[in-house]
Amino acid sequence: MSRTTVSNAYNRPDQLSSQLRERILETARRLGYPGPDPVARSLRTRQAGVVGLLLTEALCHAFRDPAAISFLEGLAMVCRDAGRGLLLVPANPDADERQITAAVNRAGVDGFVVYSVPDDDPHLAAVLQRALPTVVCDQPQVEGIDHVGIADRAAMGSLGAHLIGLGHHRIGVVCMRLGRDRHDGLVDVRSQRAARFHVQRARLAGLADAFGKVLLDWNAVPVVERFDHTMASGASATSELLERDSALTAIVCMSDILALGALTELRRRGLRVPEDITVTGFDGVPEAEQAGLTTVSQPVLEKGRAAGRLLLDHPVLDHPVLDHSVLNHPVLNHPVPDRLKRLKPSRCTVTLAAPMVVRATSGVAKDSS
Amino acid sequence: MSRTTVSNAYNRPDQLSSQLRERILETARRLGYPGPDPVARSLRTRQAGVVGLLLTEALCHAFRDPAAISFLEGLAMVCRDAGRGLLLVPANPDADERQITAAVNRAGVDGFVVYSVPDDDPHLAAVLQRALPTVVCDQPQVEGIDHVGIADRAAMGSLGAHLIGLGHHRIGVVCMRLGRDRHDGLVDVRSQRAARFHVQRARLAGLADAFGKVLLDWNAVPVVERFDHTMASGASATSELLERDSALTAIVCMSDILALGALTELRRRGLRVPEDITVTGFDGVPEAEQAGLTTVSQPVLEKGRAAGRLLLDHPVLDHPVLDHSVLNHPVLNHPVPDRLKRLKPSRCTVTLAAPMVVRATSGVAKDSS
DNA sequence: CATGTAATGGAAACCGTTTTCGTAATCACT
DNA sequence: AGTGATTACGAAAACGGTTTCCATTACATG
Numbered sequence: 001m002s003r004t005t006v007s008n009a010y011n012r013p014d015q016l017s018s019q020l021r022e023r024i025l026e027t028a029r030r031l032g033y034p035g036p037d038p039v040a041r042s043l044r045t046r047q048a049g050v051v052g053l054l055l056t057e058a059l060c061h062a063f064r065d066p067a068a069i070s071f072l073e074g075l076a077m078v079c080r081d082a083g084r085g086l087l088l089v090p091a092n093p094d095a096d097e098r099q100i101t102a103a104v105n106r107a108g109v110d111g112f113v114v115y116s117v118p119d120d121d122p123h124l125a126a127v128l129q130r131a132l133p134t135v136v137c138d139q140p141q142v143e144g145i146d147h148v149g150i151a152d153r154a155a156m157g158s159l160g161a162h163l164i165g166l167g168h169h170r171i172g173v174v175c176m177r178l179g180r181d182r183h184d185g186l187v188d189v190r191s192q193r194a195a196r197f198h199v200q201r202a203r204l205a206g207l208a209d210a211f212g213k214v215l216l217d218w219n220a221v222p223v224v225e226r227f228d229h230t231m232a233s234g235a236s237a238t239s240e241l242l243e244r245d246s247a248l249t250a251i252v253c254m255s256d257i258l259a260l261g262a263l264t265e266l267r268r269r270g271l272r273v274p275e276d277i278t279v280t281g282f283d284g285v286p287e288a289e290q291a292g293l294t295t296v297s298q299p300v301l302e303k304g305r306a307a308g309r310l311l312l313d314h315p316v317l318d319h320p321v322l323d324h325s326v327l328n329h330p331v332l333n334h335p336v337p338d339r340l341k342r343l344k345p346s347r348c349t350v351t352l353a354a355p356m357v358v359r360a361t362s363g364v365a366k367d368s369s
Numbered sequence: 370m371s372r373t374t375v376s377n378a379y380n381r382p383d384q385l386s387s388q389l390r391e392r393i394l395e396t397a398r399r400l401g402y403p404g405p406d407p408v409a410r411s412l413r414t415r416q417a418g419v420v421g422l423l424l425t426e427a428l429c430h431a432f433r434d435p436a437a438i439s440f441l442e443g444l445a446m447v448c449r450d451a452g453r454g455l456l457l458v459p460a461n462p463d464a465d466e467r468q469i470t471a472a473v474n475r476a477g478v479d480g481f482v483v484y485s486v487p488d489d490d491p492h493l494a495a496v497l498q499r500a501l502p503t504v505v506c507d508q509p510q511v512e513g514i515d516h517v518g519i520a521d522r523a524a525m526g527s528l529g530a531h532l533i534g535l536g537h538h539r540i541g542v543v544c545m546r547l548g549r550d551r552h553d554g555l556v557d558v559r560s561q562r563a564a565r566f567h568v569q570r571a572r573l574a575g576l577a578d579a580f581g582k583v584l585l586d587w588n589a590v591p592v593v594e595r596f597d598h599t600m601a602s603g604a605s606a607t608s609e610l611l612e613r614d615s616a617l618t619a620i621v622c623m624s625d626i627l628a629l630g631a632l633t634e635l636r637r638r639g640l641r642v643p644e645d646i647t648v649t650g651f652d653g654v655p656e657a658e659q660a661g662l663t664t665v666s667q668p669v670l671e672k673g674r675a676a677g678r679l680l681l682d683h684p685v686l687d688h689p690v691l692d693h694s695v696l697n698h699p700v701l702n703h704p705v706p707d708r709l710k711r712l713k714p715s716r717c718t719v720t721l722a723a724p725m726v727v728r729a730t731s732g733v734a735k736d737s738s
Numbered sequence: 739c740a741t742g743t744a745a746t747g748g749a750a751a752c753c754g755t756t757t758t759c760g761t762a763a764t765c766a767c768t
Numbered sequence: 769a770g771t772g773a774t775t776a777c778g779a780a781a782a783c784g785g786t787t788t789c790c791a792t793t794a795c796a797t798g
Contacts, residue, residue: 002748007786016746034500038477039417040784042408043753049475050456059449063442073432079459080428083468085476086457087419090449099452106418107454108407108477131403287656371778376756385776409754412783739798746793757782764775 010036042108050085051075051311052109054127056117057093057180061229065257066285067300071115071137074304082312084110091123093180101126111311114139118180118196135307140198146310148303152202153209155296159280160210163250168278169216171250172241173207173223174234174258175200182227185240189219203254203282226258234261235268242269249277256281256288256295263291379405411477419454420444420680421478423496425486426462426549430598434626435654436669440484440506443673451681453479460492462549470495480680483508487549487565504676509567517676521571522578524665528649529579532619537647538585540619541610542576542592543603543627544569551596554609558588572623572651595627603630604637611638618646625650625657625664632660 008015009024028035042048053075055062062068079086089112090103104126111133117124119140127134128142135146163171178187178195189208195201204223211218224240226233237258238251251266253259259281263273271277274294281288284297377384378393397404411417422444424431431437448455458481459472473495480502486493488509496503497511504515532540547556547564558577564570573592580587593609595602607620607630620635622628628650632642640646643663650657653666 003785004749004787005747008747011786020746032500034498035474036786037412037784038475039408039411040753041475041786042477043406043412043755043784044786046753048408048477050477059445060442063438063445069432069438073429076428076432076457079457080461083459083461083472085459088445088448088455088457090452090454092449092452103452105404106407106410108411108417108419129403131401372755373757373779374777377777380756389776405756406754409783410756412754412785413756415783742795742797744793744795746791748791749789751788752786753784755783758780760777760779762775762777764773766771766773768769768771 007036048108048110049083050087050109051079051308052087052089052107052112054089054091054112054114054117054123056115057091057121059091065229066287067283070300071304074301075113075308078305078308078312084312097122104130113137113307113311116197116199119198120196133311135311137303137307138199148307148310150298152199153206156203156206157209159296160207161213163252163278163280164210164214164216168250170248171221171252172245172248173221174237174251174253174262175204175223175225176229176254176258177227178225184226185224187223187225192223200254207252229255229257231257231261231264234258235265238262238265251277251279253279253281256283256285256293259293259295260287260291376405417477417479418452419456419478420448420677421456421458421476421481423458423460423481423483423486423492425484426460428460434598435656436652439669440673443670444482444677447674447677447681453681466491473499482506482676482680485566485568488567489565502680504680506672506676507568515679517672517679519667521568522575525572525575526578528665529576530582532621532649533579533583533585537619539617540590540621541614541617542590543606543610543620543622543631544573544592544594545598545623545627546596547594553595554593556592556594561592569623576621598624598626600626600630600633603627604634607631607634620646620648622648622650625652625654625662628662628664629656629660
């Protein structure tokens with residue numbers, strides 16, 4: 001019996017008579033042959049049928065972040081529909097350069113999605129080395145690499161302007177980690193600008209924009225960094241801010257998780273939100289919605305889907321590659337009534353309708369064999 | 370230049386002089402060679418360095434279920450520490466038999482973890498065909514296949530006895546889907562026993578046990594099934610139960626998600642929990658903790674870690690044998706059936722004995738461990 | 739009966755590594 | 769310089785399929 005025929009029996013049932021096929025399968029069963037080896041098949045066909053996903057190093061925290069989960073969900077949906085597997089690349093922050101490169105190089109995938117890792121992450125560098133189709137999300141744009149994201153800076157700018165419009169200027173900011181090293185505490189403007197994470201950098205810059213626009217001094221705004229992206233961090237950072245200045249009128253958090261932590265801390269201190277103090281978040285996770293948080297709602301699931309579609313070369317149907325300027329104007333779906341101005345409690349959600357998709361046309365990494 | 374030397378340059382830097390190695394790497398860079406092909410390497414080494422994960426078909430719902438996420442997190446942690454990738458197998462409920470088998474067969478993995486799929490799931494059948502090391506979780510035990518789970522039946526039995534001890538006997542039950550087909554509504558005992566999901570079957574049986582033990586009629590207890598595992602389902606099912614019998618004293622939900630939905634529905638109706646009516650859940654997710662739900666806290670993350678360790682042949686360190694009396698969690702050690710020896714050296718069945726606590730924070734009940 | 743055509747099965751090349759083993763070169767030591 | 773040990777590198781055989789191409793057979797047709 002030739003290999004060809006066996007191969008055909010499994011993959012092209014129409015290429016041989018059904019009784020021969022049945023005989024082959026029967027024999028296979030008897031011999032304990034489990035079917036064609038997927039690895040050998042991948043080698044020959046030059047196709048793994050798998051998409052690699054590079055999540056932030058802090059895997060444990062990624063799974064605790066509803067936004068990351070939604071992204072994963074969106075991506076997984078697209079992969080499932082395309083019959084592709086989704087491989088979580090084992091990203092170990094404590095590994096040395098060699099191990100990291102090895103981990104990425106060992107991944108038998110047809111392409112990579114990179115989600116919110118630091119700019120200088122060695123995993124990312126290793127991925128780019130692989131010269132496979134790649135999509136980055138919540139990252140700085142890389143020449144020739146597809147990109148999915150939102151207008152973080154503009155969105156946070158809107159939120160900042162909204163707050164300032166309400167009369168807030170004595171605010172404190174809570175931010176997740178800005179770099180790969182643990183640092184919990186105040187960060188000055190220099191450090192803010194040097195943040196290794198695109199998202200954090202952009203959002204802080206957006207807030208600074210809003211302050212600059214009305215000639216308020218951004219340098220005077222305390223920004224507290226926390227390495228762990230948890231509610232507890234949000235709480236402790238809020239505490240730190242209030243110790244420093246108990247007269248703050250708003251706590252601006254760079255994510256909903258942190259904002260939820262801020263809420264609990266404020267309640268613990270007997271402060272009413274939003275009567276006594278305002279809290280804002282970012283992302284628009286369900287829990288935030290339920291808590292009645294002022295936040296920026298971004299289409300996280302859609303970002304995952306867009307990334308997947310982009311990688312699998314499907315048309316990015318729902319997200320035509322938009323002009324940058326369109327998305328630069330996030331929609332305030334609750335315009336602030338006049339009577340609410342001057343520090344009156346108010347809640348609004350800034351909704352970003354669709355992710356921003358930038359398709360790399362120069363195709364450096366794309367389809368280059 | 371021979372292939373051997375190039376291979377060594379990448380994988381065994383100590384096997385050749387550093388200047389030769391540098392020369393090779395330099396040449397590779399110049400020629401655009403991206404390093405050894407992981408697929409070919411896997412073929413040769415007979416090792417993919419990847420663990421396959423088969424999640425329930427309803428992928429979208431899996432990612433919305435905090436318990437499933439925690440399991441995933443635990444598994445991912447173990448994989449990361451072992452330098453293994455984690456492959457989400459594209460499980461499509463709507464695919465036909467052939468596509469499903471193909472999806473599983475295309476996965477280049479060293480082993481599978483199967484998490485809470487229906488007993489008759491064709492994906493599961495395909496996985497078992499592959500004759501690879503496999504661990505099932507929240508599934509019925511399969512001869513010769515590693516198993517991770519908790520004593521669902523005993524746990525729910527304890528919870529039931531606890532409720533009965535408090536005087537509850539007029540209760541309603543909310544359950545997630547019992548089979549692969551959508552069915553929303555009341556289910557009789559026959560259907561309960563025929564449930565395709567191990568977990569649901571065991572938990573319902575445990576509750577029935579508790580009723581039987583004190584000679585209460587389980588047939589009289591209304592059980593409402595919901596296909597979608599969401600808070601909305603919990604709410605609507607609760608509504609359905611109350612329409613049927615407004616004098617219920619307790620709503621027993623088979624998961625925390627459903628229970629949280631029940632809570633909102635009851636609040637909406639102006640009923641106080643736990644003063645007017647008791648609600649119980651299952652899983653012990655953080656949200657439930659926060660809501661002060663009576664629930665069974667199971668070590669979900671630990672289950673994920675145990676599954677990973679079992680598959681990767683690490684000792685299952687953190688899960689020692691506990692006394693049967695605690696909550697009836699035996700740790701069984703099965704000798705390896707001879708025919709399976711070639712697949713994997715040491716197989717055992719582990720039932721998690723890590724802390725499983727019946728919490729009673731909602732005031733009506735108080736009990737522990 | 740010869741011949742063209744379609745259906746079916748087989749031979750061999752190829753995918754890109756790892757690994758074993760052999761050979762040549764280098765080196766320390768007597 | 770001879771000898772044995774050690775090191776550096778290369779040749780060739782797997783690994784387990786897919787795919788292309790060709791040979792054979794069966795059958796209908798002129």
